[in-house]
Structures are given as structure tokens and as C-alpha cells.
Amino acid sequence: MEELIEYILQFGNLNGQQINLVKKMAIEVQLQKDAYFSEAAKIPSQVGFIVEGVIRGCYYNNKGEEITRCFVSENSLVVDYVNFEANTPSSEYLQASTACKLIVFSKQNWEELSHTIVGWDNIKNKMVQICMFQKSRKGPVISQDATTRYLEFMKNFPSLSNRVPLTYIASYLGVTQQSLSRIRKNIR
Structure with missing residues (x-):
């Protein structure tokens, strides 16, 4: 849990009471290799922080081939945030490439932090921007050898x-x- 708090504090200040609330709202989860954090055709319902392990974003192309789009590893948020916020089904999978240890917030608890902690939205927005940048970092340029x-x-x-x-x-x-x-x- 301390890794998460250190990560959050890079983006803004929280007092002891606020830190305790964040800890109370989160749960630690183990994800086995190949298990899904979120799945295509389902509405993402949680935000995770990777303590240990690697999660990959992947999808199936129109030929039915599995395509790995990104890798997300330790000390990073992992979530399909656009669909999480819009409450719409995802078009990709977030799958554990290794055994993973995560700190997870349900959608309800994630939103509760915004309603309870003054300044949380600023911190959250900065964390989400980095998360989305990591996930959107384009794969290799196919024109390269x-x-x-x-x-x-x-x-x-x-x-x-x-x-x-x-x-x-x-x-x-x-x-x-x-x-x-x-x-x-x-x-x-």
C-alpha cells in the first residue's frame, strides 16, 4: 500500500486522514498469470495500481489474431479509463502477462474519493494522464524493419x-x- 501512497503523493498533497481514506478504499489483489484485469465487451469496473508484475493491453483484429498493444508494469495505474468513465464496454483486454500484485479501487470507491477529498480530482487527472499516455504509446512503427x-x-x-x-x-x-x-x- 505504501507504494501506492508514494505514487499518489508525486501528484499532490494529502494529509494523514486523507491517506487513511485512500487506504481504506483500496484492496490488495493477486492476479494469476493470464488472468484478466478487465475484458473486451465488458464495462471496466475497477482502477488498479501495479505493485508487482506486468499487464498487457491486447485485442483481436478482424482476422481473429491476438494483437498486443501495450505493456504496463510496476508503479503504474492500469485501467481502460475512457470506457471506465463512460460506463461503456471495452474493446480490449487487460491481461496479466506475469503473476501480478495490485491495489484496486472499485468504481464506487474511486468516485467516492473525488467527493470526499478536496483536490483529489487534480491528483487523479494527473495520474490518469500518465496512465493513458503509457497505454497509448504507439507500438513499433511497422515501416521499420x-x-x-x-x-x-x-x-x-x-x-x-x-x-x-x-x-x-x-x-x-x-x-x-x-x-x-x-x-x-x-x-x-
Whole structure:
């Protein structure tokens, strides 16, 4: 819980009573690898803060292929915020790529913080902007060759290559797993 409080305090000040309220509104959750934090065709109902682990955003294209769009790791919020706020079904999945430990707020508790804590909306907006930026960071530029895309991935996510399945990385890069293995072998 302390990781969450440290994160929040980067964006504004809370007194002891407000911090206790935030702690009271949140619950710690374990998510097994491959479990979903939120699913396509369902209305997102919670906001999470990743304490440990990696969650990926993914969807199915019109050919039925699974596409990894983003990775979100420790000390980050994770939520499909546009659909969460609009109360509309999501078009993508947020899935645990590794076992994850999260601190989670229900929609009701998340909104309650806005009604109770003066200044919470400013803090929340700053956190959500970063969350949305991380999720919207475009994947690799497909016009680049696959090796360049992989090197760019390694620069942006240095700790992920040994933590998430290669199939997810290949999907993110827009290459087959065999191509990714060949690229990795040639780089070493």
C-alpha cells in the first residue's frame, strides 16, 4: 500500500486522514498469470495500481489474431479509463502477462474519493494522464524493419524481455515468434 501512497503523493498533497481514506478504499489483489484485469465487451469496473508484475493491453483484429498493444508494469495505474468513465464496454483486454500484485479501487470507491477529498480530482487527472499516455504509446512503427523494432522495444522496456512470454513481444512487434527468435539470436 505504501507504494501506492508514494505514487499518489508525486501528484499532490494529502494529509494523514486523507491517506487513511485512500487506504481504506483500496484492496490488495493477486492476479494469476493470464488472468484478466478487465475484458473486451465488458464495462471496466475497477482502477488498479501495479505493485508487482506486468499487464498487457491486447485485442483481436478482424482476422481473429491476438494483437498486443501495450505493456504496463510496476508503479503504474492500469485501467481502460475512457470506457471506465463512460460506463461503456471495452474493446480490449487487460491481461496479466506475469503473476501480478495490485491495489484496486472499485468504481464506487474511486468516485467516492473525488467527493470526499478536496483536490483529489487534480491528483487523479494527473495520474490518469500518465496512465493513458503509457497505454497509448504507439507500438513499433511497422515501416521499420523488425530488428529496429525489437531494439526500440528493448530500449523502451529493458526489463520486460525476460519477464513476459516471447509470443506477446512478437505480437507487440508485429512479427512471428520464429522471426523474433532469429532477431534475438542475431543480436547477441
